Amino acid sequence: MLEMLDIEAEQAVAYRLTGKITEDEMKQALAAIKRKIERYGKVSLYQEIDSFTGVEFDAMVEKFKFLYANGITNFDKVAVVTDKQWLHKIVELEDKIFKNIDMQCFSLNDRKLAVEFLKEVE
Numbered sequence: 022m023l024e025m026l027d028i029e030a031e032q033a034v035a036y037r038l039t040g041k042i043t044e045d046e047m048k049q050a051l052a053a054i055k056r057k058i059e060r061y062g063k064v065s066l067y068q069e070i071d072s073f074t075g076v077e078f079d080a081m082v083e084k085f086k087f088l089y090a091n092g093i094t095n096f097d098k099v100a101v102v103t104d105k106q107w108l109h110k111i112v113e114l115e116d117k118i119f120k121n122i123d124m125q126c127f128s129l130n131d132r133k134l135a136v137e138f139l140k141e142v143e
Contacts, residue, residue: 030136035069037070039072065096071129093121098123099115100127112126
């Protein structure tokens with residue numbers, strides 16, 4: 022399930038992932054991201070991941086179509102909030118690969134720090 026969240030950050034799209042992500046849920050999140058890109062040019066993401074179990078194949082297809090059409094240059098910051106250590110390692114690697122996007126991982130207890138990170142002006 023993908024649940025949209027309000028973290029009171031104008032240029033951010035925030036959501037919580039639990040269980041398995043469906044195609045419709047992915048479309049909902051991507052539509053929110055597209056609206057923010059159209060309004061602000063750059064967008065930040067807040068992803069809270071607790072009991073994530075996977076993504077439907079069609080949901081991944083939607084994500085890849087979105088990235089192909091929109092690229093990744095519109096992403097400014099990504100905050101991943103999770104206690105899953107394997108995801109912390111993936112975010113560290115992605116931060117090194119995608120040098121134009123500031124990516125950080127936070128524990129579930131540090132949700133407020135993640136939001137503050139997204140609100141920081143560089």
